[in-house]
Amino acid sequence: MQPIFAPFPATRLRRTRKSAAIRDLVQENSLSVSDLIWPVFVTEGDNHIEPVPSMRGVFRRSVDRIAEAAREAFDLGIPAICLFPYTPADKRTADCAEAWNPGNLTNRAIRAIKAAVPEMLVMTDVALDPYSDTGQDGFVVDGEVVNDPTVEALVKQTLSQAEAGADIIGPSDMMDHRIGAMRDALEAADFQNVMILSYAAKYASAFYGPFRDAVGASGALKGDKKTYQMNPANSDEALRLVARDLSEGADMVMIKPGMPYLDICRRVKDQFGVPTFAYQVSGEYAMIQAAAQNGWIDGDKAMLESLMAFKRAGCDGVLSYFAPAFAAHINGV
Ligand code: PBG
Numbered sequence: 001m002q003p004i005f006a007p008f009p010a011t012r013l014r015r016t017r018k019s020a021a022i023r024d025l026v027q028e029n030s031l032s033v034s035d036l037i038w039p040v041f042v043t044e045g046d047n048h049i050e051p052v053p054s055m056r057g058v059f060r061r062s063v064d065r066i067a068e069a070a071r072e073a074f075d076l077g078i079p080a081i082c083l084f085p086y087t088p089a090d091k092r093t094a095d096c097a098e099a100w101n102p103g104n105l106t107n108r109a110i111r112a113i114k115a116a117v118p119e120m121l122v123m124t125d126v127a128l129d130p131y132s133d134t135g136q137d138g139f140v141v142d143g144e145v146v147n148d149p150t151v152e153a154l155v156k157q158t159l160s161q162a163e164a165g166a167d168i169i170g171p172s173d174m175m176d177h178r179i180g181a182m183r184d185a186l187e188a189a190d191f192q193n194v195m196i197l198s199y200a201a202k203y204a205s206a207f208y209g210p211f212r213d214a215v216g217a218s219g220a221l222k223g224d225k226k227t228y229q230m231n232p233a234n235s236d237e238a239l240r241l242v243a244r245d246l247s248e249g250a251d252m253v254m255i256k257p258g259m260p261y262l263d264i265c266r267r268v269k270d271q272f273g274v275p276t277f278a279y280q281v282s283g284e285y286a287m288i289q290a291a292a293q294n295g296w297i298d299g300d301k302a303m304l305e306s307l308m309a310f311k312r313a314g315c316d317g318v319l320s321y322f323a324p325a326f327a328a329h330i331n332g333v
Pocket of ligand 1: 125126127128129137172173207208209210211212225280281282283
């Protein structure tokens, strides 16, 4: 629907940009702390915290420190936290058995957060790359990332996370039919209310570089992930993936990375009208931080503008490493 548009000077579009008050009054989108999911990295140790060098302001934390950080984040209004483990090298094996160990880092962190701040939503990552000796998200047989055996392992990983108390399962692996298999297993094991936020349209992207450092997966990875992650040139395929994952029982869907794929966010929201999230990934975060550190851009303003872009593109929420900084900014601390 086009608005009635009288010719100049009857129409002067600058009238509604004249003051802060009128700009605020006609603002179309808004972003609040309650729109954010905070991705965090968990590592072994007690009372231990260490910086991730490529991501200024991001840390790996031991389980006890994660629980404390979750409490602070929830108090600032952040409703959800998403866990990624830095698995010790000796627990990265060909069979990836650590992925469904009830006592692995992620599962211990889920329990600790749920004990410290039960109201906070805890989201997990389902994929084998933090546990494999190849850095790939699935089992590798004769050089190929094999689908169906990987899905069986992902189901075991999912159930161990649900048993530990996860609220939202986040499969980031991009295997075919993992959502259906996970949903069936959750129903059968009496986890009817455990949600699945599917990484439905996940692209084979250069913007994951700092993350692979953060979880210690960059050294191992040979080759690429193009046989399962999407080709950045494609857009219709993203809609097929979202439709497929919804039909298999995903409650919410994600587009990843974020800023280079805002067109996909908009198409997904328009087409399906389901809870839609974007992941502002490690490389996007690192670029803004690096430019800010050099004094080339205003880091706070770039953070706010980049996060608002997701709301404008139709997203209901965003996974962002900026979550605590944004919350602190909004709360004036
Ligand atoms: C792997 C996974 C990745 C991210 C989340 N889960 C990296 C990859 O696919 O290699 C990236 C997140 C980020 O870059 O912030 N399952």
